Every structure is written in C-alpha cells, then in structure tokens.
Amino acid sequence: MTITITAFERSPDGGKGLARDTRVRWALEEAGLPYDVRLVSFQAMKEPTHMRVHPFGQIPTYEEGDLTLFESGAIILYIAENNPGLLPSDAHARARAIMWMFAAVNSVEPPIFDLTTAKIVEGDKPWAEQRIALVKDRIRQRLAQLSDRLGDAQWLDGEFSAGDLLMVSVLLRSRPSGILDEFPNLAAYVARGEARPAYKRAFAAQLAVNTAPLPTT
C-alpha cells in the first residue's frame, strides 16, 4: 500500500528542515518505508480538497489506502507502532517514549512556536521587541528544565525512540534564535539526532523540494 504524505510546495524556512513534514519523513526513513509526497501550495492548503484531509488546513498529512491522518505526532506514533525500531518493547519504556512525544508537542514546542508568532505574525506591532524578549525567556526556562533532565544521557530514556525523534525535531526549531546553543547538552543531543542516516535522508529529501524550481502554472 502506497504511503503519501503532504508537504509545503515551498517551506517558509526555505529548506532548513523545520516544517513538520521533515519529522514524518524522518520516522518513515527510520522505519525503512518508501513514501510519495504531494506538495501543497499555501493557497491550496486552505481549499476544500485539502481541508477534507486536514481540518486545520496544514501539512503534513498521511494517506495509506483508506487511512487518512493529520497531526505529525499522531502520524509518527502510528508509524512507530506498526514498524520496529521507534518504540521499545517493554511496556513501561514504551509508555515513557510516548510520554516524551507528548512532552515535545505539548510542553516544548508551544513556547518555541510562540517566538515565530511574536516575530512573524506580530512582528509589526509596537510591542514586538519587548514581547520577543519575554517569549525567549520562556523558551529558556523550558529548555533549562529539559537540559536538567537529559543530563549527560545520549537519549531521553535509554535507546533512541520516537520520543527522541519528535523532541529533536522540536528543539531544532529553537536553533535559529540561538537559544538551543545556550544549552550544550541539548545542542549535542540534537546533533546526535541529525547524525542519524535516516535524518540525513529526510533532510535531503525536503531540501530537494525546497530548492527545486517552482512549477510554472
């Protein structure tokens, strides 16, 4: 059964791998699954055809036969549950790996994403500069807690898991601001993720899309 995901026709980051299709590509590469990609323009993303697949008009989505999923966390968990290598077999370790997946998207990503809102969406507001400083401090607070927990471990809980895949993907989004590099153990953790062959293939695939000429219409 062919797996098809969606991705930006052109990512706002120009190919830095920070759009959410990269984490899904990474999970598919870790699982050794081939996949097709359907590119979606910003305009098409908000049209009924795509909104039927993704009610919030975003990417990525995952289609395989009559299964359609959205939400990168859910897609990665589905891949992890149905293929070896991304979740431990011990029931408790498995529960903790899934816990780190939720921690990534619910506790670590929101303040990081909020910086994009403060810079891009509210960048023209008179309060932008003052508020950006506040949001950066909130990111630092969360990353300091995560840094304390990680300590000098290689991964968050034993072997590499889908929890690390999602956490590394989320932390990558804090690198352009310089905040990730304020926490050397987190920066090294992210670098370990990026060094995985599956990540490299995923990154290269999204880069190829984002540096290819746009289709002429």
Next chain:
Amino acid sequence: MTITITAFERSPDGGKGLARDTRVRWALEEAGLPYDVRLVSFQAMKEPTHMRVHPFGQIPTYEEGDLTLFESGAIILYIAENNPGLLPSDAHARARAIMWMFAAVNSVEPPIFDLTTAKIVEGDKPWAEQRIALVKDRIRQRLAQLSDRLGDAQWLDGEFSAGDLLMVSVLLRSRPSGILDEFPNLAAYVARGEARPAYKRAFAAQLAVNTAPLPTT
C-alpha cells in the same frame, strides 16, 4: 497496584475543573480504575522531589508501581491502551482517535492556553488589551475549523473515545472567555462530554479538593 496521580493543592481556577488533573481523573473514571491523589502546592511543585517526577514542575503525574508518567495526553493514552472503552478496536479508527488526542493538545489547546498567558502573565503590559483581541481571534479561527469538521456528529469519529475526552477537556478551557458558546455545535459537544457519569465523578472529585479547607501548616 495502586494508581496515584498528582493535582494542585488548590487549582488556580478554584474548582472549575480546568486544571489538567481533571482530564486524567475523567479517563480513570471511564476505565473504572480507583486512584489516590497526592496534592502538591505551587511551592512544592518546583522543588526537587516533584521535579524528579515531572521535569517541568507541573501536574498531573501518574504513578503505578515503578511506572511514572507525566503529560496528561500520555497518561490518558496509557490508560486508554490498557483498559477497554476509550479506544476503538479497529486499527484505523484507533489511529484516528489518537490523532484527535494530538490535535487537542497540539493544535487546539495552544491558542486557548495563550489567552491565559495574555491575560494573566502579560495582563499588566501596555499591549495586553490589544493582544488579547488578537489571541481571541486565533482561538475563533481554530474553533471554526473544528466546528466545520464536527458538523452535527455526536463525537469526532464514531463512538466516544479518548480523542473526545481530551478535546472536550481542552475546549472547556475556552468557555470562560465566551468563545466556546459562539460555536453551538461545539458547545453541545462539550455538554455531551460533561453529561457522562465518569466526567461528573471526576469533576466532583476535583471540586471537593478545591473547596476543602487548606491544610494548616
């Protein structure tokens, strides 16, 4: 094996059921599992004893024998996977129920939670009023999309699932602002959740905590 969760000694909402322990209590009640509650003060929450259980110094946590979890979404999924009634048995329907869990915490809760930040954390800033209006519009945009998807269905995807439990819990947090009631089908959906006996027991349990006299120290 005894299940112990943590909750606020006194919730900031004074017992409206909006703190994240309520959703875990609800899942435990749906599953028919007895549980103990360890109450944590705001001060104790940031101390090493609790930070070892929850690296971000929050509630709820879940302890059962040698398993310790944090993140309400992960706790609810663990309960749902190990007890009947909260996840469908069909593999695709199960994946979609988990998708709605991630959608609740990653796509719907962040703008709703941001309103609390705008009102409470940044309420004394000169930009507070203008920014609150912006954040409210973002909540409306997301809820409009969810409202379109739900339509006149009872639940998000067939039978009630952990996806509905988490989505209803998150939507409840948009009621104090009045925004939930701008979407009659979402308000009715939330009311269906609140009408479930398990929800009522969970709500009553957290209310009892939040209206009891504080321990004198």
